[in-house]
Amino acid sequence: MYKRTIYITREWMRNRMPVDAFIEHLKSKKVPMHRHSIWYYFGGLTLFFFIVQLVTGILLMFYYRPTPEHAYQSILFIMNEVSYGWVIRSIHSWAANFMIATLFIHLITVFFMQAYRPPREMMWVSGVILLGLVLGFGFTGYLLPWDEIAFYATQIGTEIPRTIPVVGDSIMMLLRGGREIGASTLTRMYALHVVVLPLATLLFVGIHLFLNQYYGVSKPIKVKSVREPIQFYPNFMLRDFRMWLVALLILLSIAMIFPWGLSEEADVLKPAPEGIKPEWYFLPLYQTLKIVPSRLWLFDGEAIVNVIFLTGGLLLILLPFIDGKSRKNESNKLVKVAGAIVLIYLILMMIFAYID
Ligand code: HEM
Numbered sequence: 001m002y003k004r005t006i007y008i009t010r011e012w013m014r015n016r017m018p019v020d021a022f023i024e025h026l027k028s029k030k031v032p033m034h035r036h037s038i039w040y041y042f043g044g045l046t047l048f049f050f051i052v053q054l055v056t057g058i059l060l061m062f063y064y065r066p067t068p069e070h071a072y073q074s075i076l077f078i079m080n081e082v083s084y085g086w087v088i089r090s091i092h093s094w095a096a097n098f099m100i101a102t103l104f105i106h107l108i109t110v111f112f113m114q115a116y117r118p119p120r121e122m123m124w125v126s127g128v129i130l131l132g133l134v135l136g137f138g139f140t141g142y143l144l145p146w147d148e149i150a151f152y153a154t155q156i157g158t159e160i161p162r163t164i165p166v167v168g169d170s171i172m173m174l175l176r177g178g179r180e181i182g183a184s185t186l187t188r189m190y191a192l193h194v195v196v197l198p199l200a201t202l203l204f205v206g207i208h209l210f211l212n213q214y215y216g217v218s219k220p221i222k223v224k225s226v227r228e229p230i231q232f233y234p235n236f237m238l239r240d241f242r243m244w245l246v247a248l249l250i251l252l253s254i255a256m257i258f259p260w261g262l263s264e265e266a267d268v269l270k271p272a273p274e275g276i277k278p279e280w281y282f283l284p285l286y287q288t289l290k291i292v293p294s295r296l297w298l299f300d301g302e303a304i305v306n307v308i309f310l311t312g313g314l315l316l317i318l319l320p321f322i323d324g325k326s327r328k329n330e331s332n333k334l335v336k337v338a339g340a341i342v343l344i345y346l347i348l349m350m351i352f353a354y355i356d
Contacts, residue, residue: 025213026233032219033227039109040217042102044240048247049099050205053137054198056092064144066190068183071146072265079262086259093260095251096138100281103134111319111339113220114326120215121320126208128317133201138279140193143186151266152276154189155181160289163302164310182268221331277353284346285309287353312342 006012014020031040063082065074078085107127110116116124143154158181161171177184217232219225230236278286285305292301315322325332 023233026237027231029213029216029232030229031217031232031236032225032229034219034223034225036109036113036220036223039105039113040236041240041243042106042109043212045102045243045247046099046106047205047209048244049095049102049251050201052095052248052251053092053099056088056095057194057198059088060092061194066144066186068146068186068266071144071186072262075145075147075262087255090255090258090260091251094255094258096141097280098247098251100134100138103131104281107131108339108343112336113218114323114331114335115218115220116320117218117323117326117329118320120211120218123208123211123215124320125317126204126211128313130201130204130208132313133197133204135281136197137193137201138281140189140197142279143181143189144193145262146186146266147263148266148270148273149263149276151181151268152272153278154185155272156276156286157278157282158185160285160302161306163300164306165303168303168306180268221329280350280354283353284349287349287356290353290356 031037060078063074063078063085065071075089078089080086082088110124110127139154139157142157143150158172158175161175162168164171173179175185175188176182177188277283288305288309289302292305294301296304319335320326323332323335326335
């Protein structure tokens with residue numbers, strides 16, 4: 001009888017999976033070495049935390065139940081009954097915060113290095129979209145444990161867009177799935193958190209990384225490279241992985257020494273406890289809303305704050321097209337000073353919200 005055997009050799013694989021060509025491309029990519037090169041690790045670190053979130057998030061999904069009757073109990077079950085459940089939950093919550101922190105550092109450093117100048121405009125645009133998606137993860141994930149803090153913080157959070165002119169009320173209703181926070185809010189936040197946001201983030205991370213491989217790493221305008229650029233593969237990639245190992249060590253230590261907490265189960269009938277605040281990354285908006293008077297001349301104070309923050313977001317995404325100097329590969333002092341002022345303002349608001 002005729003018997004056909006297929007040998008899966010290295011050669012066979014090479015002809016079907018052009019890994020070699022990809023590795024050759026990675027080898028040809030060079031990373032400039034200068035006194036600001038340390039900042040090149042933060043995009044990679046953000047990617048590392050995103051991978052941690054995907055893995056731990058899938059593990060949590062095996063046990064979590066997204067209904068007001070079961071959500072809190074399922075979190076208790078994960079923490080008390082499931083083997084290593086408490087560590088997985090703690091890692092997921094801590095890594096979310098680390099991811100947002102490294103993402104902000106990445107954004108701030110590429111801003112001041114003006115890495116958004118041609119041909120990397122779409123890297124910047126995809127980056128700002130990723131910022132929105134990652135903040136969305138933080139917002140939607142917060143309600144899922146269905147504890148008191150989560151419940152009231154989401155009540156405050158979903159209230160914020162209400163004052164946006166024309167569409168505000170509809171946005172609030174869309175987020176809540178009705179007038180009040182309830183079962184529909186929880187299922188909506190869950191669907192966004194585990195399906196919509198991960199798919200969209202994977203798509204934009206893919207675009208971002210593809211562009212990064214295609215255009216290579218930029219060098220800040222006025223900085224001189226004193227050392228030879230290094231090959232991305234394997235030299236810089238190994239340095240990236242060394243940073244990932246350090247990050248993993250810090251993450252595991254913090255997650256185990258300070259396990260993520262859980263407050264009382266949410267009770268819709270109970271009054272809101274004192275001092276509920278949103279997560280640290282929403283504090284600048286929260287504090288600004290707090291200090292602005294409810295009426296500013298003819299306008300609603302909250303509406304003005306919302307419009308200012310939305311305009312800020314729009315200017316941020318359009319930055320590469322607004323900054324004419326960067327398009328000519330020149331340093332733009334005005335943009336850097338404006339960026340520094342906004343940054344100082346946001347940090348101050350965060351500090352005031354903490355001590356308030
Ligand atoms: C999930 C979020 C993100 C991930 C996983 C990510 C990942 C990366 C990685 C791995 C790199 C290459 C290494 C580096 O230069 O750091 C990079 C470069 C870059 N990223 Fe991001 N990034 C994210 C968000 C952002 C944001 C929010 C912005 C800005 C709004 C941004 C703008 C850029 C730019 C302009 C570069 C090119 C830097 C250069 O060539 O010098 N990224 N990103």
